Amino acid sequence: MNLIDKIIDRLDALDKFKERVYIWYNYKDTQVALAIILFLVLIGIVLYFIFDVGLAWYWSLIFVCSLCIGILYLIVRYTRNKRKNIGTVGAVPIKTIGLDFNRMVLDNIYYVLRGYEKIDIEKTGIDNFHSVLTQQFEDMDSEIHFTDMSWAEVRYVLSKFKEKCGVEYSTFEKSNKLFLDGKPVTAKKLSNNGLRKHPAKYFTDKIDNCFPR
Incomplete structure (x- = not known):
């Protein structure tokens, strides 16, 4: 193997090493650890500097608290956009x-x-x-209004x-097309209020009979 081949092999190895380092560094856990x-x-x-110059112990406490507050502030600012994006993803309206x-x-x-005057x-x-x-919602402007x-x-x-x-219940909520006594049907209401008591048997039997056996 001549000198040029050795140099090329070394450069290839260096590129692979740089790629591995880049991948390792971009892992979230790696960045947190660093x-x-x-x-x-x-x-x-x-x-070490504080104790070396003979300052009082409370200066250490003041510094550590200040540093923690500063880092927390930077973390909040850095993650603000990500948290906003997370909050808006769920708010994207559905089409159907x-x-x-x-x-x-x-x-x-x-x-x-x-028949039961519930619509x-x-x-x-x-x-x-x-x-x-x-x-599709874009093809109509209808709504469902449950009542009583x-x-x-x-x-x-x-x-x-x-x-x-x-x-899912969240799909009905995001549609913004279902209402109960004028108020939007939400997944939270269905999950909380909807579990407080069971519907009457005559009602559940009628609904069940709507579906083919």
């Missing part, structure tokens, strides 16, 4: 609830709710009911959709 080590080294140096049901199933549920027929006709649950229902009853109806189609 930050902790640097923090401890800095504290050690300053404490997208239930994949036979029209007759949804019609039967609507008739049950209408506002002035604001929610049968076509509105079907559109909200199956169509308990949160447990609303939860039971929506839980059937969740069970059959895997639609």
Whole structure:
């Protein structure tokens, strides 16, 4: 192997080493570990300086507290945008609830709710009911207005959709298309208020019978 080949091999090895170092450094755990080590080294140096010059012990305490506050402030500022992004991801509106049901199933549920006067027929006709649950929101402006229902009853109806189609309660909330007595249906209300009591058996039986066996 001549000198040029050796140099090329060395350069290739150096590139691989640099790539490994880069990957290692960009691991979040590595950066945290390096930050902790640097923090401890800095504290050690300053404490050594304080004791070496004979300053009182409380200067050490003041310095450590000030340093911790400063680092905490920098962490908060550095992560502010990331935390904002995390908070806004969940707020992105959805385009459809997208239930994949036979029209007759949804019609039967609507008739049950209408029969018990648990849906506002002035604001929610049968076509509105079907559109909200199956169509793209940009193609319609319908809404579902439940009325005189308990949160447990609303939860039971929506839980059937969740069970059959895997639609989460948060999806109904993000749609901003479902209302109970004029107030938006939210996942928190369904999870908290909806569990306080179970709907009457006559109601659950009627809803269950809307689905094919």
